[in-house]
Every structure is written in C-alpha cells, then in structure tokens.
Amino acid sequence: MNEFLRGIVEQIAKLHSYIMKLNDQFETNFTDKQLHFLIIGILGMGLIFLIYPLFKWLAKRKHVMVITWIYVFTLVLVLTFAIEIGQGWTKTGVMEFGDIMFGVFGFIMFFVIFSCIRGIYHVIRKLIQNSKARKMKQEETQTYAGEGQEFPVMEAPVQDYVTQNSAISTSNSNSNSETNYVYYKEE
Numbered sequence: 562m563n564e565f566l567r568g569i570v571e572q573i574a575k576l577h578s579y580i581m582k583l584n585d586q587f588e589t590n591f592t593d594k595q596l597h598f599l600i601i602g603i604l605g606m607g608l609i610f611l612i613y614p615l616f617k618w619l620a621k622r623k624h625v626m627v628i629t630w631i632y633v634f635t636l637v638l639v640l641t642f643a644i645e646i647g648q649g650w651t652k653t654g655v656m657e658f659g660d661i662m663f664g665v666f667g668f669i670m671f672f673v674i675f676s677c678i679r680g681i682y683h684v685i686r687k688l689i690q691n692s693k694a695r696k697m698k699q700e701e702t703q704t705y706a707g708e709g710q711e712f713p714v715m716e717a718p719v720q721d722y723v724t725q726n727s728a729i730s731t732s733n734s735n736s737n738s739e740t741n742y743v744y745y746k747e748e
Contacts (some may be wrong), residue, residue, distance in 0.1 A: 577644065582618065593654065594663045601641055601645050602667030606675065608633045608681035626679075637668045 580600065584591050591599070612633055617625045641664040649656030 570650060572645065573644055573647045574651040574653045577648065581654075593660060597641070597644075598659045598667035598670075599663040600667075601637060601664030602671040604635055604640065605637045605668030606671045608636055609672070609675070634665075634668070637665055641665060 580596060584596060609629060613625065613629045616629045616632070620628060638661075641661040644664070645656045645658075645660055648654035650659075
C-alpha cells in the first residue's frame with residue numbers, strides 16, 4: 562500500500578512539474594495559486610462529467626446532482642491535500658494550506674457557472690413544456706356557440722355522471738354505438 566501511495570504521489574509530482582514547466586515555457590506567468598485554481602477547477606468539472614452519469618443511472622433521477630457534487634467535492638478535497646502533501650514530500654513545491662483553499666475555490670466557481678447554465682437550460686425546457694401544455698389545453702377546449710363560453714370537453718357515458726350543473730348532451734354520431742356524451746361547462 563505504501564508503494565502504491567508513493568507511486569500516486571510521484572505521478573502527481575511529475576504532473577505538477579510538467580504543468581509548471583508549461584507555464585514557464587509559454588510565459589503565462591500564472592502564480593501557483595492561479596494554477597491551483599484553474600487545474601483543480603477543471604479537474605473537478607471533469608470528475609462531475611464522469612461521475613454524474615453513473616450516479617444518475619444509480620439514483621434514477623432523485624437529486625443526483627447533489628449526490629454528485631458532494632462526492633466530487635470530497636474527491637477535490639482529497640486530491641488537493643494529496644497534491645500539497647506530495648509537493649512537501651518530493652520538494653517539487655511549497656506545501657501551503659492556501660493552495661488547498663484556492664484549488665477548492667476554483668472547483669466551486671466552475672461548478673457555480675455550470676449550475677447557472679444548467680438552471681437556464683431547465684427554465685427554458687420548463688417554459689417549452691408549459692407552452693406545449695397550454696396549446697394542448699386550448700385544443701381541447703371548445704366554444705359553445707350559443708353562449709360563446711369556453712369549457713373543457715369531458716366525454717363520458719351519460720349514465721356515469723349525475724350533476725346539478727347545466728350540461729349539453731349530444732349523440733356520438735361518429736361511432737356505431739348509441740352512447741350519449743355530456744359536455745360540462747366550468748363555472
């Protein structure tokens with residue numbers, strides 16, 4: 562187990578050195594904190610996109626995003642601590658609690674942006690569904706020619722309904738049966 566953990570820390574240290582080398586080569590001049598913000602934020606969002614479908618399948622759409630966020634937030638905490646411990650152990654960087662805070666903050670900020678986009682998507686989707694439902698409801702209503710009032714059509718055999726409201730009874734001329742239907746007027 563110790564060799565396994567040492568191997569993981571060494572791989573993380575190599576990746577850290579590689580990213581720092583890229584930062585220096587491209588002269589982006591990101592500070593260590595800014596790199597932690599970006600890398601951990603992007604890594605966290607990558608984990609969201611990997612873990613979310615699995616949890617969605619397992620939980621069958623019951624608050625899956627909350628479960629995913631908690632799980633990934635935990636992984637981000639563990640990873641940021643592991644990175645800092647690895648930096649202190651391998652002397653590839655300075656082990657600081659501030660790096661952990663900036664890394665976690667990066668993930669939270671990327672997640673807030675994702676949540677806003679996801680929220681807008683769900684609002685638009687709900688508006689479209691409501692529009693379709695209103696259209697269907699309008700198609701189901703009929704105007705009573707005599708009074709010009711709209712009322713929903715409720716078809717049922719006459720013998721199944723007893724009402725004190727006024728009703729319009731018609732014969733079903735489109736079928737072979739002699740069943741009468743009652744259309745109730747909403748008041």
